[in-house]
Amino acid sequence: MKMYGFWRSLAAYRVRVALKLKGIDYEEEGVNLLAGEQHDPAYLKINPQGAVPALILDDGTILSQSMAILEWLEETYPRQNPLLPTTPNNRARVRSLCHIAVSDSHPLVVPRIRSYLSKDLALGDATTAKWLNHWSDRSLAIFNDRLTQESQTGRYCHGDAVSIADICLASQVVGATGFFGCSLEPYPKVKQIFESLMQIAAFEKSLPKHQPGAPAPAA
Ligand SMILES: N[C@@H](CCC(=O)N[C@@H](CS)C(=O)NCC(=O)O)C(=O)O
Structure with a gap:
């Protein structure tokens, strides 16, 4: 499998984490969004929307939109580290949390x-x-309110098992704190869950700062 991504893309971060959690071999090719490579005719043939991520399956099928890719990974590899709960109500809650980041904020x-x-x-x-x-x-405030108020919240967004809600929450935190000047201090529940997620290699190793092309840390 091959993913087109970019070191600082939050949507690519989501897919990178899921691929790693599922233990799937893949290669990543960078599309430099800051240099406008998403508009190159060759890339527009891959994703006419001019955005990353795009996932190329081994049979040549092209998938785009991070939520669609997360759902595809879950449906195709349901037993490798399941990322959705089993009941419709719980699945709806997890997806609802995802869309705070994916549909409303990002x-x-x-x-x-x-x-x-x-x-x-x-x-x-x-x-x-x-x-x-x-x-x-x-x-971040909306995530914090919901995660604080809703009884299904556990060590992670939904109970004690990692789900796609955690992937979407983490992408939100990475962008908000890494690129857009936000602090987690007013949002203790988000902070606590994010810190737990960063203990998991798939989440930590997928961070923008570890990707090829990311700027070196200030000396
Ligand atoms: N809803 C899409 C968003 C894709 C998207 O906009 N990705 C950004 C990077 S995070 C991008 O490639 N933007 C290119 C641009 O805005 O020109 C998803 O979740 O995959």
């Missing part, structure tokens, strides 16, 4: 939105940074 901070705000609408970098911080922080 789409507000992707490169095409950042560029439209700062360049096309001429809002500039400072106002755009405020937007990115605001929506990322709002999403």
